Amino acid sequence: MPEVIRSIAVVSTNAGSLVNFRGPLLTEMAARGFTVWALAPDYDDVLRERVRSFGAQPVDIGMERTGMRPLRDAADMLRLRATLSRLKPDATLAYFIKPVIYGSLAAKAAGVRRRYALMAGLGYVFTPPPGGESMKRRALRLMVSRLYMAGFSACRRVFFHNGDDLDYLSQAGLIDRSKAVLIGGTGVDLSRFRNTPPSTDPPRFLLIARLLAEKGVREYVEAAKDIRRNRPEVEFHLAGDLDTNPGALSRNEVEAWVSAGDIIWHGHLVDVREIIAAASVYVLPSYREGKPRSTQEAMAMGRPVITTDAPGCRDTVDEGVNGFKVPVGDAEALATAMRRFIDDPTLIGKMGRESRRLAEERFDVDKINNLILNVILA
Numbered sequence: 402m403p404e405v406i407r408s409i410a411v412v413s414t415n416a417g418s419l420v421n422f423r424g425p426l427l428t429e430m431a432a433r434g435f436t437v438w439a440l441a442p443d444y445d446d447v448l449r450e451r452v453r454s455f456g457a458q459p460v461d462i463g464m465e466r467t468g469m470r471p472l473r474d475a476a477d478m479l480r481l482r483a484t485l486s487r488l489k490p491d492a493t494l495a496y497f498i499k500p501v502i503y504g505s506l507a508a509k510a511a512g513v514r515r516r517y518a519l520m521a522g523l524g525y526v527f528t529p530p531p532g533g534e535s536m537k538r539r540a541l542r543l544m545v546s547r548l549y550m551a552g553f554s555a556c557r558r559v560f561f562h563n564g565d566d567l568d569y570l571s572q573a574g575l576i577d578r579s580k581a582v583l584i585g586g587t588g589v590d591l592s593r594f595r596n597t598p599p600s601t602d603p604p605r606f607l608l609i610a611r612l613l614a615e616k617g618v619r620e621y622v623e624a625a626k627d628i629r630r631n632r633p634e635v636e637f638h639l640a641g642d643l644d645t646n647p648g649a650l651s652r653n654e655v656e657a658w659v660s661a662g663d664i665i666w667h668g669h670l671v672d673v674r675e676i677i678a679a680a681s682v683y684v685l686p687s688y689r690e691g692k693p694r695s696t697q698e699a700m701a702m703g704r705p706v707i708t709t710d711a712p713g714c715r716d717t718v719d720e721g722v723n724g725f726k727v728p729v730g731d732a733e734a735l736a737t738a739m740r741r742f743i744d745d746p747t748l749i750g751k752m753g754r755e756s757r758r759l760a761e762e763r764f765d766v767d768k769i770n771n772l773i774l775n776v777i778l779a
Contacts, residue, residue: 404491404514404515405491406435406491406492406515406777406778407434407435407436407491408435408436408437408438408488408489408490408491408492409430409435409436409437409438409490409491409492409493409494409777410437410438410439410440410460410485410488410490410492410493410494410508410513411423411426411427411430411437411438411439411440411457411493411494411495411496412440412441412462412481412493412494412495412496412500412504412508413439413440413441413495413496413497413500414441414442414443414464414465414466414497414499414500415441415443415466415497416439416441416442416443416444416445416448416452416459417443417448418497419439419441419448419452419457420448420451420452422521422587422694423439423496423587424451424455425588425590425766425767425770426770426773427439427452427455427456427457428455428456429767429770429771429774430456430457430774431455431456431457432456433774436458436490437455437456437457437458438457438458438460438488438490439452439455439457439458439459439460440460440461440462440481440484440504441459441460441461441462442461442462442463442464442465442466443466444459444461460484460488462477462480462481462484463476463477463480463481464477464481464499464500464503464504465477465499466497466499466645467645467646467647469541469544469545474499474503477499477503478503478506478507479507481503481504481507482507482508482510482511483511485507485508485511485513486511486512490508490513491513491514491515492513492514492515492516492517492777493505493508493513493515493516493517494517494518494519494773494777495508495516495517495518495519496518496519496520496521497521498524498545498549500518501518501519501520501549501552501553502548502549502551502552503552504552505518505552505553505555505556506551506552506555508555509555515557515777516555516556516557517556517557517558517559517560517776517777518552518553518556518558518559518560519559519560519773520559520560520561520562520566520567520691521562521586521587521691521692522562522566522689522690522691522692522713523566523569523570523689523691523712524545525613525615525646525647525648526538526541526542526545527542527545527569527689528615528688528689529688530614530615530648530688530730546573546575549570549575549576550574550575550576553570553575553576553577553580556580557580558580558581558582558776558777559576559580559581559582560581560582560583560584560773560776561581561582561583561584561691562583562584562585562586562587562690562691562692562713563583563586563690563691563692563712563713563716564583565712565713566691566712566713567581567583569712582772582776584769584772584773585692585763585764585768585769586691586692586693586694586697586716586763586764586769587692587694587697587766587769588694588697588764588765588766588767588768588769588770589694589697589698589700589701589760589764589765589766590766591701591760591761591765591766593674594674594677594698594701594702594760595701595702596701596702596703596754596757597677597678597702597703598703598750599680599681599703599704599749599750599753600678600679600680600681601681601746601749601750602746603634603635603636604635604636604681604682604742604743604746604749605635605636605637605638605679605680605681605682606625606635606636606637606638606680606681606682606683606684606739607638607639607640607676607677607680607682607683607684607699607704608621608637608638608639608640608641608683608684608685608686609639609640609641609670609673609676609677609683609685609695609699610640610641610685610687610695611641611642611644611646611649612639612641612642612643612644612649612650612655613644613646613648613649613650614648614649614650615648615687615688615689616641616685616686616687616688617685617686617687617688617709617729617730617735618639618650618686619650619732620686620730620731620732620735621637621639621664621684621686621732621735622637622639622658622663622664623732623735623736624732624733624735624736624739625637625663625664626663627732627733627736628736628739628740628743629662629663632743635743636665637663637664637665638664638665638667638676638679638680639655639664639665639666639667640666640667640668640669640670640673640676641668641669642668642669643655673695673698674698674702677698677699677702677704678702680699680704681704681742681746681749682704682705682706682707682724682739682742682749683695683696683699683700683704683705683706683707684706684707684708684735684739685706685707685708685709685714686707686708686709686727686729686735687708687709687711687713687714688709688711688729688730689711689712689713689714690711690712690713690714691713692713692716692717693708693713693714693717696708696714696717697717697760697764699756700717700723700756700757700759700760700764701756701757701760701761701764702757703753703754703756703757704753704756705723705724705742705748705749705752705753705755705756706718706723706724706756707724707725707726707727707735707738707739708724708726708727709726709727709728709729710726710727710728710729711729714726717759719755719759722752722755722759723752723753723755723756723758723759724752724756725738725741
């Protein structure tokens, strides 16, 4: 007989992600009768109430989202162990780098019997930029790899968004493949992200991402500049906030693009449905992803996709069916793919319908959450 699970602690380093990415999962956990604790370091009053609305209880912890400070991280892990010892959950589910590593180890030390991790992507240190990487970044990747191995060893199962990440970590000897479970990404609520008629006059391209170099933002802007030399009516929209990640773009750089008329920048959007509805084609030229939720949302709303032939990204496009794949870091190829939609607008509706079909097949959040919970309860 499997152990009965009555309570679970979900550990993150970003309270906003608990609301924006894990809301349906928290809701489903609560609906199944679990006591659900949602642990994060950066709550405000609004986020606390949103988490409570899912049926979960917000819990403050201390843990930095980015950066590697061993003494601070060790102290945070010890405090997290104390918090978990007080809560006494039957299981933990950790996601993002530090919760997967330190959260899983803290849960083991606190006597939590069932420990799970979710790998939504490998992150900055495993995403080498075009043209090579520094020795510092290689050293950081080696350190994070060893820490991942320790974190995975404390877990019963690890959920992966794509097979490329699993292959990379297993071939490096960092995880036992028998622990791994492949899921279709975060998933999208198909009842909220409804199929809508696309805008085609003028053609509008859209990228939603944190403003990081590895999201391909610069390539997107270079492609926009190239196209607008001859087609100034075409619009290029960018939604997303500045970030503290080492690969973050500066405000000055982004505002210079806006001033030049290259892009229309919307900043951070709480609800992206309106901007997707106003778009013709969704673009994500990222260097590597887990399984990008923004692309899943755009597909659910019936938008064709241009993305890179990179881990995680490639899983969202069937070439020539619901969009096109281009090489990582290739702004010229990106512009060429965009021109296909500009020159033949009928592709927008045709491929958009295929995107919705694929979203229903692959990215239904209810199916994905059921898979996760069935594994946890097994």
